[in-house]
Amino acid sequence: MMKKEVALTAVTTTAAAVVVVVAFARQYWRQRKDRQWKKTNRILRKFASESATPVPKLWEVANAMVSDMEASVSSDHEQAKSSLNMLVSYISPLPSGNEKGMYYGVNLRGTDFLMVCARLAGKYEPISDLFREEISIPSNVLTGTSQELFNFIAVEVARFISAHPMDNDESAANENKLGFTLSYAASQATTAQSESAIKWNNFCSDDSWGKELVDQINQALGQHGVDMRVSALVDDTVGDLAGGRYYNKDSVAAISLGMGTNAAYVDSAPSAPKWQDSLPKAGEIVINMEWGNFDSSHLPITQYDASLDSDSSNASSRKFEKLISGMYLGEIVRRVLVKMAQETALFGESVPSKLLIPYLLRSPDMAAMHQDTSEDREIVNEKLKEIFGITNSTTMAREIVAEVCDIVTERGARLAGAGIVAIIKKLGRIANRKSVIIIEGGLYEHYRIFRNYLHSSVWEMLGNELSDNIIVEHSHGGSGAGALFLAASQNPTVS
Numbered sequence: 001m002m003k004k005e006v007a008l009t010a011v012t013t014t015a016a017a018v019v020v021v022v023a024f025a026r027q028y029w030r031q032r033k034d035r036q037w038k039k040t041n042r043i044l045r046k047f048a049s050e051s052a053t054p055v056p057k058l059w060e061v062a063n064a065m066v067s068d069m070e071a072s073v074s075s076d077h078e079q080a081k082s083s084l085n086m087l088v089s090y091i092s093p094l095p096s097g098n099e100k101g102m103y104y105g106v107n108l109r110g111t112d113f114l115m116v117c118a119r120l121a122g123k124y125e126p127i128s129d130l131f132r133e134e135i136s137i138p139s140n141v142l143t144g145t146s147q148e149l150f151n152f153i154a155v156e157v158a159r160f161i162s163a164h165p166m167d168n169d170e171s172a173a174n175e176n177k178l179g180f181t182l183s184y185a186a187s188q189a190t191t192a193q194s195e196s197a198i199k200w201n202n203f204c205s206d207d208s209w210g211k212e213l214v215d216q217i218n219q220a221l222g223q224h225g226v227d228m229r230v231s232a233l234v235d236d237t238v239g240d241l242a243g244g245r246y247y248n249k250d251s252v253a254a255i256s257l258g259m260g261t262n263a264a265y266v267d268s269a270p271s272a273p274k275w276q277d278s279l280p281k282a283g284e285i286v287i288n289m290e291w292g293n294f295d296s297s298h299l300p301i302t303q304y305d306a307s308l309d310s311d312s313s314n315a316s317s318r319k320f321e322k323l324i325s326g327m328y329l330g331e332i333v334r335r336v337l338v339k340m341a342q343e344t345a346l347f348g349e350s351v352p353s354k355l356l357i358p359y360l361l362r363s364p365d366m367a368a369m370h371q372d373t374s375e376d377r378e379i380v381n382e383k384l385k386e387i388f389g390i391t392n393s394t395t396m397a398r399e400i401v402a403e404v405c406d407i408v409t410e411r412g413a414r415l416a417g418a419g420i421v422a423i424i425k426k427l428g429r430i431a432n433r434k435s436v437i438i439i440e441g442g443l444y445e446h447y448r449i450f451r452n453y454l455h456s457s458v459w460e461m462l463g464n465e466l467s468d469n470i471i472v473e474h475s476h477g478g479s480g481a482g483a484l485f486l487a488a489s490q491n492p493t494v495s
Contacts, residue, residue, distance in 0.1 A: 040344040040400060047336055047404070050302045051411045055460050058418040060298040062461070065422035068294060073272040073287070083295040083319075088275050089234045089286040094266070095246035095489040097124045102166040104228065105179035105483020106157065107236055112136045113153060114480035115160045120488055124247055127477055131164045146213065150220035158226050178228040179487035180217065181236040181480070183260070231490050235288045237264040237440070239482020240475045244438035246485050247476055251436040253423045254475070254482075257416060257450075258441030259363075261325040263289040265423050291419060292321030299323065300411060304335040311358070320419075324412040326443040330361035336404050346397050347390050354388040361387060367447040370405035377402060406449070413450045417457030420470070430466055440475035440482075 053061075071082035100122040107114040114134050118127040141152045157178070217230045237256045241264050244251030253265035269285050299319060308331055309315055309322060322328045338355055340346040347355070354360060365383050372379035377398035384390040384401070393401075420437055421430075429435045444451050459467040475481070 036344045036346075037396070040340050040346055043336070043340055043344065044400060044403060044407075047302060047304070048407050051300050051407050053300060053411055053414040053418075053457070057298065057300065058414060058421075058457060058461055061296060061415060062418045062422040062425065064296040064298050065291070065294055065419060066426050068296075069289070069422070069426050073267075073274045083293055085290055085293060087288045087290065088272060089232070089238045089264070089288050091232055091234060091238065091242075091286060091486065091489065093489060094242055094284065094286065095485055097246050097249065098122045099246065099488040101488070102129070102164075103179065103484040103487040104157070104161060105181065105239070105480065105485075105487055106153065107181045107183060107239070107480030107483050108153070109183040111142060113156075115157060116477070116480050116484055117160070117164050118477065118481070118484055120246070127481075129164075130477060130481075131160075132478070132480065133160060147216055147220065150213075150217045151224070153217075154220040154224040154226055157221065157228075158224050161226065161228075176228045177487045177490040178221070178226075178230050179239065179483035179485070179490075180214075180230040180233055181239040181483045181486065182233055183236045183256075183480075232486075234286075234486065235262060235264065236480065236482055237262045238286055238288055239480075239486050240264075240438050240440045241266065241286060241482070242485040242489055243476045243482045244436060244473070246488070248436045250434050250471075251438055252427060252429065253420070253435070254438040254440065255416065255420065255444075256441050257325070257439055257443040258479075259325060259327045261292050261321050261416070261441075263291040263419060263423065265289065265427065267427065289423075292318045292325070294320035294419075299415070304332050304339075308332060308335060320415070324416045326363035326441070327359075329363050329408050329412055329443075330366040331359050332408050333366055333401075333404050334358070334361045336408075337401065340400065346400065347384075347388075348392055352388050352390050355390070363443060364446070366405050366409075367450070370402060370409060370449055371447075372402065409447070409450050410453050413453035414457035417454045418461065420454075420458055420472070421461050424470060430462065430469065432469075434469055434471065436471045436473060438473055438475050440479060445474060 065084075068082040068084045069086065072084045072086040099120045102117060102119045104115070104117045107116070112134055114132060116130070116132040118130040120127055135156050137149070137152065141149055213233055214230050217233075221228060221230070237254050240256065241251065241254035244254055245266075251266075253263060256262045265287055266284050267287055269283050272285060272287065275285075301319070301323070305322060308328065309319065312322070334355065337346065338351070341351045341355055365387060369377075369380045369383050376395050380398040380401050381393055384393050384398070423437075424430050424435050427435070444454070455472060458470055458472070461467075462470065477484070
């Protein structure tokens, strides 16, 4: 009997000990998880604070950009300190809105080009008979000579024109200029390496090199029976501005907000003494800002932006672009999530291997997660599985992901808004004149929250009354259509 009592006591003691151990383990893991979440939130709050763009900060950025713009176009620009290397675009005139006829354009991008044509009816009427075709450039052409590239383009243009010809009366009336715009490659992950095809930076800085390319393009067009000529190569943002001017004479600037970013605006010739020897004494000029290069101590740059910049192929340059363009927004989000995964086990005890792959998170996927309004953030869950192989995310972790997306998006959009205000201030149009800003690019067109943040930033900076003077519109005709408006401005058929 005694033995049974001792055994029973031992069993009871052992069971109690197990209960105590289990309770202690639960308490330990609960406390550990609480500590991890507190650290996750500290990282999040610190990132949000360093990324913040209150109105005074936006004005600091805008005023710094105005100073850089003025320094870049000043007569002693070589001595003036400016992060902007603004370029005058020698196109004249911009469309008047009265152009009529069928026009054609080409938008040359990193590894492809877009051909577009449409019929203009004049009197600011919408375009009709719009056709567009995207052509991928074969790898052997990309790595060949620029003349080989232009021969390839000329063959495709000849075919495109045959498929969408002008009427006889249009052909007789027009001088048959072909609009030609360039979109600079922004990809860090897949940049085409070419021996002598379009070298964007050279074109930006060397006007004589640009004229040489125009000669090569026209030679290729002639050899392949295309009765059209290119008068100038310009940035596609300048083309967007031409499209805006066709529809509204108050269009004064265009912004591209896609994988990369740029801005162009209309100014008066006397406002740009840098080019006083090559410009008319009066009249309008178009300036390509190359605003992706803008840099200032007022930009809200965090440790994640600094590491992105140092790891990029163009370190210490394109600082503004790395904060606001679609190529980089998802990468900033990814870098924040990596820190959380490593230091707070946001996605479990081990860091998902795919989360460590740079540029794997694209801005369309980021937008989809950010704009997920489902109760349990199901789209966030699906995207984490699809992109990073994360199958065990909690609802709280998904909320953190969405909030990181929001911080990055809000900062980028509001900085773009500050840039718009800077242009209008440089032109002296804030208080007394209506100004239309044309925006092109998937980031603005398809990312609703980004677009809303941009609009609200302009309103907050200027207030109810003054913000009414700035009208922000999506570009007309879609991507690449600016090239055909440039063609129309160079051969106006005016009634």
